[in-house]
Amino acid sequence: MQRLLDFLYQQREIAVFIGLEILSAWLLINFNNRYNASFLNSSNEAAASITQTSNSISNYFQLSEVNQQLMLENERLQQELRMLRTEPSSYLDTVDQYQVVGARVINNTFERSANFITISAGRNDSIDVGMGVISSFGVVGQVKSVTNNFATIYSILHPKLLVSSKVKRTETKGTVQWEQEEYSRASLKYIPRHIKLKVGDTIVTSGFNSVFPENITIGVVDELNLEEHMTFYEAKVKLATDFTSLYQVFVIKDLLKQEKDSLAIQ
Amino acid sequence: MTRVSIKEQVLNFILLLLVQLPLVHRISLFDKAFGFFYVGFLILLPRTFSRSYLMLIGFFSGLLVDVFTNTPGIHASASVFILFIRNFWLRASNDDSQEITNLNVASLKKMGFLYFIYPLVFVHHFLIFVIENGGFHLFGTVLSKVFFSSLLSTAWIFIINFIITPNRKRS
Numbered sequence: 031m032q033r034l035l036d037f038l039y040q041q042r043e044i045a046v047f048i049g050l051e052i053l054s055a056w057l058l059i060n061f062n063n064r065y066n067a068s069f070l071n072s073s074n075e076a077a078a079s080i081t082q083t084s085n086s087i088s089n090y091f092q093l094s095e096v097n098q099q100l101m102l103e104n105e106r107l108q109q110e111l112r113m114l115r116t117e118p119s120s121y122l123d124t125v126d127q128y129q130v131v132g133a134r135v136i137n138n139t140f141e142r143s144a145n146f147i148t149i150s151a152g153r154n155d156s157i158d159v160g161m162g163v164i165s166s167f168g169v170v171g172q173v174k175s176v177t178n179n180f181a182t183i184y185s186i187l188h189p190k191l192l193v194s195s196k197v198k199r200t201e202t203k204g205t206v207q208w209e210q211e212e213y214s215r216a217s218l219k220y221i222p223r224h225i226k227l228k229v230g231d232t233i234v235t236s237g238f239n240s241v242f243p244e245n246i247t248i249g250v251v252d253e254l255n256l257e258e259h260m261t262f263y264e265a266k267v268k269l270a271t272d273f274t275s276l277y278q279v280f281v282i283k284d285l286l287k288q289e290k291d292s293l294a295i296q
Numbered sequence: 297m298t299r300v301s302i303k304e305q306v307l308n309f310i311l312l313l314l315v316q317l318p319l320v321h322r323i324s325l326f327d328k329a330f331g332f333f334y335v336g337f338l339i340l341l342p343r344t345f346s347r348s349y350l351m352l353i354g355f356f357s358g359l360l361v362d363v364f365t366n367t368p369g370i371h372a373s374a375s376v377f378i379l380f381i382r383n384f385w386l387r388a389s390n391d392d393s394q395e396i397t398n399l400n401v402a403s404l405k406k407m408g409f410l411y412f413i414y415p416l417v418f419v420h421h422f423l424i425f426v427i428e429n430g431g432f433h434l435f436g437t438v439l440s441k442v443f444f445s446s447l448l449s450t451a452w453i454f455i456i457n458f459i460i461t462p463n464r465k466r467s
Contacts, residue, residue: 043380046348050355050376057359058369058427077317077363084318139365141330143429146366182366210434 078136078180082150085136089277096277103166128243129283131155138185140213140273145187147171149279152179160241162282168247168270169193169235170279181281186248187213187273194239195248198232200225206233206248206267213273218251218265225263229254233267240287300342301398307460312337312453313357317364330445334361335420336453338375339382339413340399347383354379367428374423378416385416400461401454413453418446 089096133151151157153176163170163183171185184191186208193206195218202225208216221227231251237244253266284290316334338354345353358372365371386393389412396403404412421442429438 043347043351046351047376047380050351051373054355054358054369054373054376056369057362057372058367060368074363080318081364137364143425144367210429 075177075179078148078150078177081148082136082180092275092277095275099166099275099277106166127284127286129156129285131157131281131283133157133181133279133281135276135279136180138273138276140185140187143210144189145185145213145273146174147183147185147276147279149181149183149281150179151281152176152181154178155281156283157181157281158283161284162241162243163279164242164246164282165271165276165279167272168249169242170271170276172241173281183279185273186216186269186271193242193248194236195233196236197221197225197227197251198234198245200227200231202227203236203238204233211266214269215252216249216267216269218267219262221263221265223256223261223263227251227254227263227265240284240290241282243282243284299397300344304398304400304460305342308337308340308457311456311460312340313360316361330441331448331452332361332371332421332424332445333449333452333456335375335378335417335449336413336456338379339416339453340457341379342397343383343386343393343399344397347380350379350382351376370424370427373427374420377423378420381419382416386412389415401457402461409457410450410454414446414450417449417453418442421446421449 131151133149133155135147136150137146137148139145139147147163147170149163157173157176159173159176161173163172169186171183171188172191174182174184176182186193186206189208189210191208194203195206196203202221204221205219206216207219211217218233229251233248233251235242235244235246235248247270249267249269251265252268255264313334316332334357338350338357341350341353354375355372358370358375359368361371362368386399390396390404390408399412401409425438425442425445426432432438
């Protein structure tokens with residue numbers, strides 16, 4: 031009898047073990063899907079405010095670098111402004127279509143197999159799931175989930191994020207996807223072999239979906255491979271955004287998104 | 297057999313688990329070593345706790361870390377596994393483990409302590425990086441991450457435990 035009880039006692043522990051592992055697996059499968067509930071994310075209010083506190087301490091040590099970036103951006107904006115003033119108003123409708131919300135990065139990973147960014151702007155700043163995120167240098171990612179004051183973002187360094195893109199010089203459409211290379215590069219896919227792609231070509235967003243506006247820099251082609259039997263190029267893009275020093279991002283709200291999407295359904 | 301030292305557990309909880317949360321992405325050496333040293337808190341829970349109880353603590357601690365890393369389930373499953381095998385390993389790695397209640401640098405001796413925690417930390421990190429990677433591709437990169445990260449975590453756990461463990465001998 032004693033033996034039997036001992037045996038059952040042993041089994042009980044194993045049952046707890048298996049139960050907890052199944053629960054973990056369920057969480058892993060369910061919550062790693064795209065766009066999901068936010069309480070198990072880093073944009074969870076409690077978790078995000080802890081991260082924000084620790085971030086605001088470390089921010090003091092990065093001030094000079096942030097200043098440098100802001101100066102560079104100011105320069106670029108000044109230049110663009112001058113261009114806009116000289117050019118006729120063909121730009122205007124795209125300017126009206128997009129609304130830009132600035133946000134501070136409070137958490138950012140880039141060395142993991144799937145990377146996320148947490149920012150300190152959320153539903154209160156009219157940020158919503160699925161919006162595109164850029165930095166002053168180029169594409170950053172897409173909003174995964176939001177709470178009132180924070181949002182979690184799929185970094186472009188996440189293998190599930192596909193960015194519709196085009197070669198700026200030839201207007202060829204393709205897709206940029208990170209295939210777990212090092213954090214400064216991603217793969218450019220579906221560029222057909224009859225296009226004369228070159229190392230050094232700039233890759234920008236295509237504007238075909240309502241996530242990113244057209245012509246936002248993604249990166250520059252820095253490695254090309256085309257063999258006899260291949261239909262598409264095998265190309266690597268050096269990303270324009272430096273994920274190791276990302277402090278400020280801009281969330282892009284497409285005011286015509288609903289209209290565009292409803293057309294796509296019809 | 298001595299009583300469970302509450303003070304030691306509370307210090308472990310604060311210095312290993314709570315400190316980890318805001319730091320979970322901030323500690324990285326050469327883009328290779330990450331250090332999930334919260335596992336030290338789990339490994340060093342008192343030997344006398346029942347295994348089911350240990351696994352439940354492990355699950356919720358893991359889940360707490362998961363919230364900060366956006367990886368629900370990964371840290372939780374690895375932590376549960378570690379606590380499932382911990383007592384076997386303690387018995388196998390230490391001859392007089394039955395007399396020890398509080399696991400720390402003093403009770404396990406320095407080398408014994410490292411010999412006890414390093415393999416567990418390694419297995420824990422191995423599980424995390426492999427699950428996160430979603431399989432065995434790029435296995436070399438994953439393995440080097442596991443190796444360096446587990447060294448970093450072990451060093452951190454050792455140092456913290458060395459500081460908080462009182463000097464006089466006790467078990």
